[in-house]
Amino acid sequence: xxxxxxxxxxxxxxxxxxxxxxxxxxxxxxxxxxxxxxxxxxxxxxxxxxxxxxxxxxxxxxxxxxxxxxxxxxxxxxxxxxxxxxxxxxxxxxxxxxxxxxxxxxxxxxxx
Numbered sequence: 001x002x003x004x005x006x007x008x009x010x011x012x013x014x015x016x017x018x019x020x021x022x023x024x025x026x027x028x029x030x031x032x033x034x035x036x037x038x039x040x041x042x043x044x045x046x047x048x049x050x051x052x053x054x055x056x057x058x059x060x061x062x063x064x065x066x067x068x069x070x071x072x073x074x075x076x077x078x079x080x081x082x083x084x085x086x087x088x089x090x091x092x093x094x095x096x097x098x099x100x101x102x103x104x105x106x107x108x109x110x111x112x
Contacts, residue, residue: 006023007023007027008020009027009029009031010028010032011028011029011032051089052088052089055076055089055094059091059094059095059096060073063095064096065096066101067097068098069098069100071101073096073097073098074098074099075097075098075099076094076095076096076097077094077095077097077102077105078094079094080093
């Protein structure tokens with residue numbers, strides 16, 4: 001099967017001129033590839049859906065300290081993980097937790 005000829009990079013500089021390099025993937029040369037995180041799902045980068053963000057904010061506002069150690073909470077954790085059929089939006093299944101306690105809990109869950 002024939003391949004198409006290599007094309008030029010689709011990036012244009014500040015002066016409006018196109019990049020003279022050949023594209024390697026996604027119509028861009030290696031120097032003009034977008035950062036890997038730029039194409040990531042917004043579910044992680046922005047905190048998920050509007051419903052989740054509102055519930056998360058409410059949980060942290062109602063209980064600002066980690067349930068495990070008492071430090072300021074930075075995350076909201078599912079007590080029963082979603083992978084074990086825990087309810088995503090049930091406030092009874094959510095707990096405020098700090099980063100260290102969340103990492104410890106996640107390691108223990110992954111070990112099982």
